[in-house]
Amino acid sequence: MEDKEQKLENSVMGKINSGKIGLKSKYLFLAEKLGLGTAFALSVLLSVLLFNLILFYLKETDNLKYLSLGKFGIFAFLESFPYLLVIAFVILIGLSGYLITKSDVSYKKPFGYLAVGLVIFIMIFGGILTFTNLAHGIEKQARGGGPAGMFLMPLTNMRNSGVAGIVFERGDDYLILETPHGLRNVGIENVERVSLIEKGQFVIAVGSQDGHDFNVERIKVVDKKDVPAIGRGIEFKFSPFIEKDLNEENIKLLPSDLLYFDKQYRDCIKICFDSEVGPKDCFKECHK
Amino acid sequence: MEQLSDEQIVTDILKGDKDLYREIIKRYSEKLSRYLRKFLSDRDDIEDILQVVFIKAYKNLYGFNVNKKFSSWIYRIAHNEAINHLKRFRNGRISLDDIEYKLIDEKADIKKDADRMFLKKDVERVISNLDIKYRDPIVLFYFEDMSYEEISDVLRIPKNTVGTLILRGKNLIKQYLEDINKKHGR
Numbered sequence: 120m121e122d123k124e125q126k127l128e129n130s131v132m133g134k135i136n137s138g139k140i141g142l143k144s145k146y147l148f149l150a151e152k153l154g155l156g157t158a159f160a161l162s163v164l165l166s167v168l169l170f171n172l173i174l175f176y177l178k179e180t181d182n183l184k185y186l187s188l189g190k191f192g193i194f195a196f197l198e199s200f201p202y203l204l205v206i207a208f209v210i211l212i213g214l215s216g217y218l219i220t221k222s223d224v225s226y227k228k229p230f231g232y233l234a235v236g237l238v239i240f241i242m243i244f245g246g247i248l249t250f251t252n253l254a255h256g257i258e259k260q261a262r263g264g265g266p267a268g269m270f271l272m273p274l275t276n277m278r279n280s281g282v283a284g285i286v287f288e289r290g291d292d293y294l295i296l297e298t299p300h301g302l303r304n305v306g307i308e309n310v311e312r313v314s315l316i317e318k319g320q321f322v323i324a325v326g327s328q329d330g331h332d333f334n335v336e337r338i339k340v341v342d343k344k345d346v347p348a349i350g351r352g353i354e355f356k357f358s359p360f361i362e363k364d365l366n367e368e369n370i371k372l373l374p375s376d377l378l379y380f381d382k383q384y385r386d387c388i389k390i391c392f393d394s395e396v397g398p399k400d401c402f403k404e405c406h407k
Numbered sequence: 408m409e410q411l412s413d414e415q416i417v418t419d420i421l422k423g424d425k426d427l428y429r430e431i432i433k434r435y436s437e438k439l440s441r442y443l444r445k446f447l448s449d450r451d452d453i454e455d456i457l458q459v460v461f462i463k464a465y466k467n468l469y470g471f472n473v474n475k476k477f478s479s480w481i482y483r484i485a486h487n488e489a490i491n492h493l494k495r496f497r498n499g500r501i502s503l504d505d506i507e508y509k510l511i512d513e514k515a516d517i518k519k520d521a522d523r524m525f526l527k528k529d530v531e532r533v534i535s536n537l538d539i540k541y542r543d544p545i546v547l548f549y550f551e552d553m554s555y556e557e558i559s560d561v562l563r564i565p566k567n568t569v570g571t572l573i574l575r576g577k578n579l580i581k582q583y584l585e586d587i588n589k590k591h592g593r
Contacts, residue, residue, distance in 0.1 A: 227565060
């Protein structure tokens with residue numbers, strides 16, 4: 120036994136003294152620790168930011184509001200849901216958890232405790248961030264095409280199952296809505312009690328897209344404060360052309376790409392505007 | 408030299424006194440060899456792994472935090488090597504020497520009734536068949552005389568889990584031995 124121990128000792132020391140094996144650089148371990156720490160800090164910070172954006176999106180956009188509009192609302196909710204944001208958040212939480220397990224102290228406490236602690240930390244700080252303008256800045260990037268805006272892209276995407284906006288014009292069987300995508304023609308033949316809807320009101324509606332028109336199945340008046348991001352979207356879209364609120368006079372200044380109607384309808388409206396007929400009559404006329 | 412702690416020796420090695428590593432090998436070769444025998448049966452395999460453990464430990468000495476226990480750190484390396492080997496090859500029957508047999512018999516209190524006789528080979532077989540997650544803490548606790556804290560550092564599991572695994576492992580050993588007794592009509 121002693122012989123074997125001596126043999127082992129000589130063999131290992133022989134390799135050390137001959138330089139066959141050497142100490143790994145201390146900077147390697149330092150870099151590993153720093154890299155791990157930095158990656159962990161970054162993943163937690165990004166998780167906090169993404170959680171903040173999820174809260175912001177659910178609170179300020181039309182996404183959650185659709186759920187109050189029955190089964191059609193579910194489609195609109197699913198369509199406007201910020202999948203990329205949620206998936207990136209889940210991946211980052213997973214990454215943070217994985218990096219915790221690689222730390223020197225993680226095993227001292229059961230992983231469940233650490234995971235719950237991490238999630239609570241992210242939720243608290245993500246919640247605190249809602250008091251800052253960070254999410255609004257990213258919203259601006261989303262509208263302006265900035266890279267950080269990609270997580271809020273569903274905010275600017277056109278929905279096929281839902282629409283939200285301000286009533287600009289109300290006909291017997293249609294509404295003209297100011298939306299973040301321009302003026303939209305919304306058919307309300309299938310809806311009852313639309314008489315309650317008035318010009319200037321903020322509405323959300325669910326239904327189906329038919330070409331450039333939208334056929335409403337259910338519609339609801341909401342407070343503008345309930346969907347502030349939609350209000351900002353409308354302002355962003357119209358403000359380059361219209362100084363304040365859209366009205367019967369300044370509507371003629373809108374470029375044709377903001378008239379989100381089919382080509383025939385759009386051309387008709389434009390020609391009608393040029394002929395000095397009021398917009399209400401133009402919409403009525405062209406809607407036929 | 409004997410008065411120097413492992414951690415002090417490591418500090419001196421890192422300062423440039425490479426030859427001091429001989430003392431580390433002297434202090435741990437028998438202990439680690441005994442530890443590895445609880446996972447591997449082939450003597451040559453144990454010697455090979457032992458050499459790998461000492462080489463890896465030397466190479467990674469800068470990765471050791473001298474404010475922590477060196478023994479836990481080097482046992483961790485040995486543990487990882489043993490597990491890697493077990494993943495690659497079949498697990499053979501472990502062997503206990505007489506002192507170890509006595510240790511597990513007394514400390515783990517597996518022989519409650521005086522008239523129950525367990526043969527050493529029965530105990531060896533039962534420990535060999537014990538799931539690695541129970542075998543590891545039992546070996547470290549009963550044979551390597553480590554505290555829960557040290558076992559926690561070696562196996563990287565919470566201290567409470569160490570206690571739970573030891574208790575469950577001990578109960579499993581007792582259960583298996585009772586089954587063997589019944590089978591043989593002792």
